[in-house]
Each structure stands twice: as structure tokens, then as C-alpha cells.
Amino acid sequence: MSYDIWLSSPHMSDEGYEKEFIEEAFKLNWIAPLGANVTGFEQELADKVGAKHSAALSSGTAAIHMALKAAGVGKGDIVFCQDLTFSASANPIIYQNAIPVFIDSNYETWNMDPNALEAAFRKHPNVKAVIVVHLYGLSADLDPILELCRKHNVVMIEDAAESLGTTYKGKYTGTFGDYGVFSFNGNKIITTSGGGVLVSSSKERIDKVKFWSTQSRDKARYYQHSELGYNYRMSNIVAGIGRGQLKVLDQRVAKKKYIHDFYKRELGKLEGIQFMPSNEWNKPNYWLTVMQVSGRRKPVEIMNKLEAERIESRHVWKPMHLQPFFSEYDFIGAFL
Numbered sequence: 339m340s341y342d343i344w345l346s347s348p349h350m351s352d353e354g355y356e357k358e359f360i361e362e363a364f365k366l367n368w369i370a371p372l373g374a375n376v377t378g379f380e381q382e383l384a385d386k387v388g389a390k391h392s393a394a395l396s397s398g399t400a401a402i403h404m405a406l407k408a409a410g411v412g413k414g415d416i417v418f419c420q421d422l423t424f425s426a427s428a429n430p431i432i433y434q435n436a437i438p439v440f441i442d443s444n445y446e447t448w449n450m451d452p453n454a455l456e457a458a459f460r461k462h463p464n465v466k467a468v469i470v471v472h473l474y475g476l477s478a479d480l481d482p483i484l485e486l487c488r489k490h491n492v493v494m495i496e497d498a499a500e501s502l503g504t505t506y507k508g509k510y511t512g513t514f515g516d517y518g519v520f521s522f523n524g525n526k527i528i529t530t531s532g533g534g535v536l537v538s539s540s541k542e543r544i545d546k547v548k549f550w551s552t553q554s555r556d557k558a559r560y561y562q563h564s565e566l567g568y569n570y571r572m573s574n575i576v577a578g579i580g581r582g583q584l585k586v587l588d589q590r591v592a593k594k595k596y597i598h599d600f601y602k603r604e605l606g607k608l609e610g611i612q613f614m615p616s617n618e619w620n621k622p623n624y625w626l627t628v629m630q631v632s633g634r635r636k637p638v639e640i641m642n643k644l645e646a647e648r649i650e651s652r653h654v655w656k657p658m659h660l661q662p663f664f665s666e667y668d669f670i671g672a673f674l
């Protein structure tokens with residue numbers, strides 16, 4: 339199916355910044371992974387969001403995987419993960435042979451419910467890490483979640499794949515936890531065509547992630563490996579697109595806010611239709627505009643009408659505890 343209006347299509351800068359960075363890489367024959375665009379992108383992204391250290395990787399999923407590994411999550415460890423999210427938040431828990439426990443979201447934030455998290459800590463006190471998500475560019479209510487993580491001495495990973503440019507109490511999401519994850523997949527607010535970045539305040543952990551994601555090659559004359567390696571680094575070409583896209587991030591956020599405000603103004607007063615929540619501590623990037631439909635209106639009917647007009651729309655993510663693949667794992671509800 340092809341649409342006239344897509345949900346979230348890539349949008350390169352009018353100025354052609356991305357091409358300039360790519361052409362520079364071509365000129366220098368710096369096509370291989372790593373190079374000036376990779377280090378440049380890492381630095382510029384970290385500067386933009388106010389993170390200390392960053393590693394550019396092949397995807398946001400790889401970044402979550404590396405965050406879990408850096409947090410010391412391994413076989414049999416328990417990891418709390420937001421239930422209402424895209425499966426890529428949770429899959430890396432399985433890559434590490436760890437055990438996910440899914441935590442419900444609430445209506446006020448559409449993200450992790452602190453009460454459900456507290457209940458989860460009571461039930462599973464030996465948890466290793468918590469993955470909190472900022473869904474559709476709305477930030478979670480981070481303070482109570484952080485407080486619980488600190489109290490229980492547990493690593494907090496922020497899945498900010500959808501929320502680059504979103505702030506919580508004036509500070510960019512992705513910079514509150516021990517680790518923050520950004521995605522530059524083709525459907526995100528800015529894209530590199532595919533990629534991810536892991537940020538952290540620990541230089542030592544980020545250096546370790548860079549080591550693991552370039553096949554864990556020991557500093558030896560011969561090919562020697564003392565640890566399991568991954569091929570997870572971002573390429574220098576892809577990073578060039580990212581550097582160009584970073585220059586227009588604020589423009590993209592402004593446009594997404596305009597789109598959101600437009601829908602809300604035109605449709606917000608209709609019975610049975612509610613838009614995503616707004617909270618005074620949250621300045622979203624409005625990556626996607628999402629509405630909640632109740633009463634006699636059926637989401638599928640609206641979707642069918644939009645489809646007939648060649649406008650793309652989707653359901654919200656199906657929660658992880660309802661996924662056949664994750665059905666055996668525990669779920670802590672917010673309203674139980």
C-alpha cells in the first residue's frame with residue numbers, strides 16, 4: 339500500500355546538509371565503518387541533548403542490547419520493562435538470556451506507572467535493571483521512577499528511541515538514566531536511514547560498548563578475543579546523514595507540534611476522542627500524534643476511512659504481555 343500522507347516519512351534537510359557530509363566521506367574514501375562522521379555525530383548528538391559520552395551503533399535495538407550488557411545483565415537476571423512499547427524495547431532482554439517482567443503504563447503519562455513499578459520491586463526484589471520508555475515522544479514521569487531505581491540500587495535505562503528532542507522538566511529525555519538510547523530508524527523524528535546511539539555519563543562504560551560492538555578485538559598484534567564481540571558500529575556514511583539531520587531536529591519538532599496542534603484543534607472536541615495527555619513537566623517532540631477513541635466510535639472504522647483517503651494510520655503498540663512471544667513472563671498491572 340502506498341499513501342499520499344505517511345505516518346512518519348524520512349525528511350531530509352532542504353539545505354542538503356546530509357549530502358555534504360556524505361560527499362566529504364566519499365572524497366576521503368572514508369566509506370568504512372568509523373571515521374570523522376561517526377565521531378562528529380557522537381559528539382554533536384551528545385552536545386545537543388547534554389549527554390557526557392556516546393556511542394553510535396547500527397540500531398536503537400543494538401543500543402538497548404549494549405546498555406543491558408554494560409549494566410551487567412546476564413543469564414537469569416530480571417529486568418523490568420515498560421509493557422506498552424514496541425517489541426525492540428524488550429527483545430534485547432532475551433538476547434542476554436535475562437527474564438523480562440512487564441510494567442503497566444498509566445493514563446496520565448501513557449508511560450510506566452510508578453505504583454506498578456513499586457509493586458514490581460516488592461514482588462521481584464532481585465531485579466537488575468529497569469527499561470523505561472518515552473512513548474510517541476511523551477516523557478515518562480521520571481522523578482518517581484528514578485527515585486525508586488536509586489532506592490533499590492538498580493540501573494535505569496531510558497528507551498528514548500521515539501523521544502529525541504523531548505524534555506522533562508527542562509532537560510532532554512535520554513539523559514536522566516544510567517543509559518539513554520536513541521534510534522535513527524527511517525520512521526523516527528530524524529533518521530540516518532537506520533542507526534542508534536547509546537549515551538551515558540560513564541566514559542568507561544561507553545568505551546567498553548565501543549569495544550564490544552567492534553568485535554571485541556583485544557589490543558594485540560594478532561586477532562585475539564577475550565570477550566564475545568558484536569558488529570554493531572554505525573558506518574561513516576550513515577553517520578553523515580545523522581549529522582545533517584541533527585541540524586534540523588528543532589525544525590522537525592516544531593513541525594510535529596504544528597501537526598499535533600492542528601489535529602487537536604480540529605478533532606479534539608468530538609465526543610469519544612481524546613488526544614495524548616499533556617503534563618506541565620513535559621515538552622514532547624510530538625513524534626506521532628495519537629488519539630484514544632472510546633464510545634460508539636471504533637478505531638478500525640476511522641482507520642478504514644483514512645485508508646480510503648490514502649492516509650496512513652496505525653494502532654498503538656500492542657502491549658508486550660499480550661504478545662504470544664512474551665506470554666510466559668510476569669506482568670504487573672497498574673489497576674490491579
Ligand SMILES: *Cc1c(COP(=O)(O)O)cnc(C)c1O
Pocket residue numbers: 396397398399400423424426427471497499500520521522523532533534
Ligand atoms: C524504534 C524503536 C526502537 C528500536 O530502534 P531501532 O533503531 O529501530 O532498532 C526501540 N524502542 C522503541 C520504543 C522504538 O520505537
